[in-house]
Amino acid sequence: MPTGLTRDVGWEIGVSRTLPHPGPLVWDFVTSPAGLALWLGEGTAALPTVPGTPYRTGAGVTGEVRGYRPGVRLRLTHGPTTVQLTVTPAGDGSKSVLRFHQERLADAAERERQRAHWRAVMDLVAAGLDGP
Numbered sequence: 001m002p003t004g005l006t007r008d009v010g011w012e013i014g015v016s017r018t019l020p021h022p023g024p025l026v027w028d029f030v031t032s033p034a035g036l037a038l039w040l041g042e043g044t045a046a047l048p049t050v051p052g053t054p055y056r057t058g059a060g061v062t063g064e065v066r067g068y069r070p071g072v073r074l075r076l077t078h079g080p081t082t083v084q085l086t087v088t089p090a091g092d093g094s095k096s097v098l099r100f101h102q103e104r105l106a107d108a109a110e111r112e113r114q115r116a117h118w119r120a121v122m123d124l125v126a127a128g129l130d131g132p
Contacts, residue, residue, distance in 0.1 A: 010103065013101070013105065038121055052066075072087060080106075
């Protein structure tokens with residue numbers, strides 16, 4: 001089976017980065033309107049926190065919150081795919097690991113496009129956390 005193809009969820013991609021910021025700070029940023037704009041697109045002001053609740057991005061993509069653990073994990077459908085964001089402590093807690101995982105991608109080409117997308121998102125998040 002090719003890399004990135006699974007029996008259960010089809011094509012998937014995961015991108016993670018250790019950031020020099022504590023988990024609560026990272027979580028607060030990526031779930032804020034400014035942070036949501038980086039990974040869900042401009043105009044996405046807030047996401048519901050109750051599983052089963054629908055949402056719509058500024059670009060018109062619809063989905064539903066599937067899971068929410070404050071400060072730890074957010075799982076949602078995003079169009080035909082599922083995206084999961086997790087924040088976990090690293091080292092002594094002054095650092096954290098941010099991970100985006102996306103599954104149910106159409107094919108290997110979409111997987112590669114999304115790998116580039118999530119890497120770019122990580123760069124934007126890191127820059128946003130580091131400030132001007």
